[in-house]
Amino acid sequence: MPLFRSKTRITGLACVLSGLLCTLPVIADQVLIAHPSVGESEVSLNTTRLVFSMQLGQWPNGTRTRVFVLPDDSQVHRAFTKDLLSLYPRQLRRVWDRQLYSGTGQAPETVADETEMRHRVATTPGAIGYLSSEMIDDRVHVLKIR
């Protein structure tokens, strides 16, 4: 966490230095991202939780959900789970394990790092994942949680 807080401060400083070009302060360090085929620009918090709990198999337009996550001990994963989903990483893990080892569901796909996350979400129809805000580029579609 301290790592990300300090990044926010650096971004803030950059904003001051670049003057009026930068008007929006960075609110969240992690951003929800999806493949454009998902066809949504906003999702509710509960829907996001259901998708990351592997309990919602398809998007409203019928595209199948593909969930990508970083390893449990990744700082970005911890921060995303806590700040955006308001869950603890252990709770997500408990839900995944229970489904996976009782044959009632599948596990999300774990990617090694944020570069792989961005690549996989950008190239997999129906994909959802998350990135640190500075990793975002135009290959991925940003989803707002409402």
Add this chain to the structure above:
Amino acid sequence: MWLSLLLAPVPPALAADPGSDLQVHGFATQGYVNTTDNRFFGDSEDGSFDFTELGVNASYKATPSVLFSGQLLSRSAGDMYDGSPTVDYALVDWNIVNTEEYAYGIMLGRIKNTLGLYNDTRDVAFTRPGIFLPQQIYFDTVRNLLLSADGVHLYGRFYTDLGSVAVNFGAGSNPVDQNVETSYLGADFPGGMDSDGVSFIARAEYETHDGAWRMALSGAKATLAFDSRYPSLIGSGEIDLLYWVASLQYNAERWAVTAEYMEEPVDFDGFGDPVDDRDSTVQGYYLQGSYLMRNDLELVVRYSEGFADKDDRSGRKMSANSGGWAPPHSFYQKDWVLGLRWDVTPNFMLRAEYQWADGTWTLSRRENPVPGDTEKNWEMFSLLGSYRF
């Protein structure tokens, strides 16, 4: 022509990662048990490594709503389980409706019984709160009876503003093995035991959206039929049992508190005296606290009590019924457990645990055939390493 096929661009359907439709996962666990007295999972008084759990599962999502899955399990646990591979579950799950408000579906095949908070994944060390589940509720001696059933399950999930509610109801037949027979009859009598008719299972669970509060009520009803053969000392008869568990858990960021309460009325019928007089209500409960000292280091403390008959908590009446063959302490068990879990990596875990016990009720009669030879107060130290993929 073959060449042109090879050179043709890969169709998008094939280009999509097939790994997310078909998944293969598994786990490997090795334990070590050392007891001051009594046998638990092998010759534990000398230190036993006779506790190994291996599992591999595959699942295939044919469509967004149809899932096929199966798991093979090999479990060695002292004299009770010899590691022969078994089909842990093999099912097809048709999630008929799945929306943001509710979902329901049907499962067919061999399905794990959702009893308490832990039964359906009880052999996966990563999902347990300790090296061993609290034996007063999750008996290892009759685990196969409660583990799974071959049949059908209907389930529904409802997402409300206050949280989610999940319910399921199942019917099927339960496997019965020698451990079950020995546990309920007290010895291996000539004859065979099998489940009689259909067994039922039901569960309702409520969870808040943030996963902080979880509460569940679950139960299973089954009938066991014993077919006596000469020269058995007891006649043929039936055992009706109803096993139910109430569960409550609170999860904070760094700590969690869990409590579960179980009762199991057991009704013996047709065996003749004195077996028919053994009707009793088995009772077990525990309170557990866990604290995350570091993100990879968890401390767990648990206190559990269990009784063969909740109306005879000292075990004296049951001991007298056995003519003194089984001492009172073999009909109850109260224990403290202190444990540490270290997640070395997300896929590899080490655990160490110490248990102080008064009473020997949860010990297997197959491992400790003469109850009078067991020590009332005993301690256990155990270690476990588990890898998953």
